[in-house]
Amino acid sequence: MLFVHLMDSRSGQAHRRPRTLTVTVALILASAAVGGVKPALGQRTATGPTTSPATAAATAARQVGSPVYSDIPGLIEAAIGRADAAVAAIIAVPDSQRTFENTLGAVDDLGARIEAETNMLQFMAYVSTDAGERDAASAAEQRISEWAIDLSKNEDLYRAVKAYAATNHRLTGERARMLEFTLRDYRRAGMELPPDQRERLKEIEKSLSELEIQFQTNIREDETVVPVTLDELKGMPPEYIAGLARSADLYIVTMDYPSVEPLWTLCDNEMTRAKVRFAYVRRGGQKNVRLLEKIIKLRAERARMLGYAHTADFQTETRMARNAQTVREFYDKLIPIVKKKAVKDYAELAAAKREHTGDGSAVVQIWDGRFYTDYLLRTQYAVNHEEIREYFPLDAVLDGLFSITQSLYGIEYRDVTDSAGTSDRPLWHEDVKLYEVYDTTSGEMLGSFYLDLHPRANKYNHAAQWGLRQRKTYMDGKVQKPLAALVCNFTKPTADKPSLMRHNEVETFFHEFGHCLHTILSTTTLNQFGGTNVERDFVEAPSQMFENWVWDAQVLGTFSRHYKTGNPLPREMLDRMIAARYLGSGLLAQGQMWLGSIDFAYHTDPAGEVDTTAVQEQLYETISEYPFLPNTWFQAGFGHLMGYHAGYYGYMWSLVYASDMFQRFKELGMLDPQAGRYYRDKILARGGTVDGMTMVREYLGREPDMNAFLKHLGLEE
Numbered sequence: 168m169l170f171v172h173l174m175d176s177r178s179g180q181a182h183r184r185p186r187t188l189t190v191t192v193a194l195i196l197a198s199a200a201v202g203g204v205k206p207a208l209g210q211r212t213a214t215g216p217t218t219s220p221a222t223a224a225a226t227a228a229r230q231v232g233s234p235v236y237s238d239i240p241g242l243i244e245a246a247i248g249r250a251d252a253a254v255a256a257i258i259a260v261p262d263s264q265r266t267f268e269n270t271l272g273a274v275d276d277l278g279a280r281i282e283a284e285t286n287m288l289q290f291m292a293y294v295s296t297d298a299g300e301r302d303a304a305s306a307a308e309q310r311i312s313e314w315a316i317d318l319s320k321n322e323d324l325y326r327a328v329k330a331y332a333a334t335n336h337r338l339t340g341e342r343a344r345m346l347e348f349t350l351r352d353y354r355r356a357g358m359e360l361p362p363d364q365r366e367r368l369k370e371i372e373k374s375l376s377e378l379e380i381q382f383q384t385n386i387r388e389d390e391t392v393v394p395v396t397l398d399e400l401k402g403m404p405p406e407y408i409a410g411l412a413r414s415a416d417l418y419i420v421t422m423d424y425p426s427v428e429p430l431w432t433l434c435d436n437e438m439t440r441a442k443v444r445f446a447y448v449r450r451g452g453q454k455n456v457r458l459l460e461k462i463i464k465l466r467a468e469r470a471r472m473l474g475y476a477h478t479a480d481f482q483t484e485t486r487m488a489r490n491a492q493t494v495r496e497f498y499d500k501l502i503p504i505v506k507k508k509a510v511k512d513y514a515e516l517a518a519a520k521r522e523h524t525g526d527g528s529a530v531v532q533i534w535d536g537r538f539y540t541d542y543l544l545r546t547q548y549a550v551n552h553e554e555i556r557e558y559f560p561l562d563a564v565l566d567g568l569f570s571i572t573q574s575l576y577g578i579e580y581r582d583v584t585d586s587a588g589t590s591d592r593p594l595w596h597e598d599v600k601l602y603e604v605y606d607t608t609s610g611e612m613l614g615s616f617y618l619d620l621h622p623r624a625n626k627y628n629h630a631a632q633w634g635l636r637q638r639k640t641y642m643d644g645k646v647q648k649p650l651a652a653l654v655c656n657f658t659k660p661t662a663d664k665p666s667l668m669r670h671n672e673v674e675t676f677f678h679e680f681g682h683c684l685h686t687i688l689s690t691t692t693l694n695q696f697g698g699t700n701v702e703r704d705f706v707e708a709p710s711q712m713f714e715n716w717v718w719d720a721q722v723l724g725t726f727s728r729h730y731k732t733g734n735p736l737p738r739e740m741l742d743r744m745i746a747a748r749y750l751g752s753g754l755l756a757q758g759q760m761w762l763g764s765i766d767f768a769y770h771t772d773p774a775g776e777v778d779t780t781a782v783q784e785q786l787y788e789t790i791s792e793y794p795f796l797p798n799t800w801f802q803a804g805f806g807h808l809m810g811y812h813a814g815y816y817g818y819m820w821s822l823v824y825a826s827d828m829f830q831r832f833k834e835l836g837m838l839d840p841q842a843g844r845y846y847r848d849k850i851l852a853r854g855g856t857v858d859g860m861t862m863v864r865e866y867l868g869r870e871p872d873m874n875a876f877l878k879h880l881g882l883e884e
């Protein structure tokens with residue numbers, strides 16, 4: 168129905184969060200069932216009016232400070248009014264006359280339409296240059312989210328769907344899948360429970376929603392700081408020190424990422440790194456530990472009430488993994504294999520620390536990880552990111568990305584920025600470009616995408632892809648083309664220097680573009696299954712797979728170009744980068760597995776009675792090479808335990824499938840159009856119309872395995 172689908176944004180954080188959003192009815196139902204969809208993380212779906220252009224009063228807004236839309240609240244209420252009327256019309260159909268078109272199909276239509284009419288308005292919260300418009304757009308998101316939750320609980324609509332399900336419908340394909348998913352999601356939302364249990368479920372969901380918000384608020388408002396002296400900041404660049412708040416002779420280190428990450432990487436004073444780490448893994452405090460344990464208990468009660476052994480089984484039912492047991496086996500298999508690499512990594516860091524400190528028995532601690540990784544990069548691997556970025560001017564990268572994907576997938580991009588700026592395709596800033604995508608064989612216009620690549624005040628500050636509109640065939644036959652937006656923050660060019668991208672930014676660009684093409688190249692007919700509306704533990708596979716292109720010598724040879732000399736990236740420089748790519752990969756994977764395992768262990772106790780501090784410590788001892796840091800409770804500051812609970816494993820899970828899918832390109836050639844066409848047809852085109860596992864199996868022509876992923880970690884197993 169409604170689709171909000173957030174793909175991930177790739178910030179500099181240790182883990183990347185998908186941020187693409189699509190709102191569909193099923194998702195709304197699903198999210199409502201898990202305690203409310205909070206679009207607060209930056210999920211957006213988007214839109215553009217296809218059916219009623221009159222709803223948007225957009226003009227070409229190319230000046231900072233001028234809104235794109237004149238009346239967002241009015242447009243939102245009008246869209247909701249039309250959607251409510253569509254719901255009423257579905258309910259009013261006599262049961263004897265129910266068809267797919269006038270019942271489920273109409274539900275998919277109204278979901279697609281309200282997305283098309285409001286996604287762009289909601290998106291303005293992240294990109295508009297006008298403060299009033301951003302506020303109105305945020306309010307619109309909240310309004311739409313609440314409306315969607317109400318819709319998922321609409322009893323009359325539920326009865327209409329059930330009445331249709333009871334007819335002799337003989338559905339197949341996407342339509343059969345939609346019916347199955349809709350009934351499943353209604354069941355998951357508790358619609359089949361007796362009235363007293365539904366009341367209790369409602370109470371639980373309400374409490375969960377409040378407690379989860381409180382948990383996140385406590386993290387966001389955490390005021391932990393570590394005061395240090397100038398001496399304790401040894402190794403930190405002057406700009407960093409100048410940016411810190413002062414109190415007398417003390418410098419105040421806050422727990423924000425831009426504050427802690429450089430410190431762990433560069434601070435030569437071990438005690439400072441240790442103190443900051445200690446404070447960091449106590450964020451949220453005991454009050455969040457108590458909140459979390461209450462939340463886990465309520466979630467367990469809900470899962471039992473709905474007929475599941477525990478929360479993890481409930482949560483994974485709609486994902487590629489299908490149940491908790493599969494995820495457990497995944498980790499059981501992976502943990503011992505990764506350990507072999509992690510042990511080597513740990514020894515490498517220990518040698519570095521012993522060399523650097525002159526202490527032959529120095530032990531590597533968690534706060535040493537980044538510091539000695541950076542030390543090794545400089546001393547042994549000679550990887551200089553400032554030097555590397557001179558080979559990646561943004562224009563060259565964009566040309567490369569475009570020509571690679573055009574040839575690989577048999578498509579063509581046309582810059583249509585000059586004809587944009589209408590209500591249907593607004594431009595919110597002068598940096599924004601709009602492209603149309605054409606199929607080179609059929610000549611069909613497949614969809615369009617925006618690029619908004621440079622930072623500016625008040626803009627969304629990570630990188631993300633928004634699926635603003637999905638491919639959709641309305642019940643009257645009208646076809647809506649997908650619309651995506653890539654929002655990134657790459658340095659703007661200046662008069663004497665082009666925008667030079669760091670290699671990890673080039674990787675991010677390819678990643679987000681992987682999401683974008685997943686949105687655009689979809690050939691699905693229902694909104695619910697368009698583009699990136701796939702299982703949540705599969706959605707990062709196409710994007711992560713595409714990251715591999717920026718690590719290939721032949722590919723880089725086609726577009727890297729020194730901004731002064733025009734020379735491509737030297738081979739030996741790339742070889743050093745590749746060697747460095749595997750530096751510490753085992754330890755990093757252990758960190759990810761620890762996070763995923765905590766999240767899972769918390770949600771597999773049937774009664775939800777969990778001592779969260781003891782469990783995280785015990786898992787750390789089992790999984791990690793680093794010694795555990797006592798008296799810490801990382802889980803109290805682990806925000807992913809809220810919306811994404813029992814789902815953190817998905818990052819690594821989808822990387823396994825991404826690596827496996829990538830093998831075929833590696834064998835056939837990363838620039839081979841046949842390999843590209845095959846991937847386009849077998850994966851990208853199908854969106855969520857088929858189970859992720861089935862798609863991967865059909866694409867591979869065999870059972871998926873972990874071998875490619877282990878190579879990705881630098882392990883030959």
Ligand SMILES: [Zn+2]
Nearest residue numbers: 174175185710
């Ligand atoms: Zn992503």
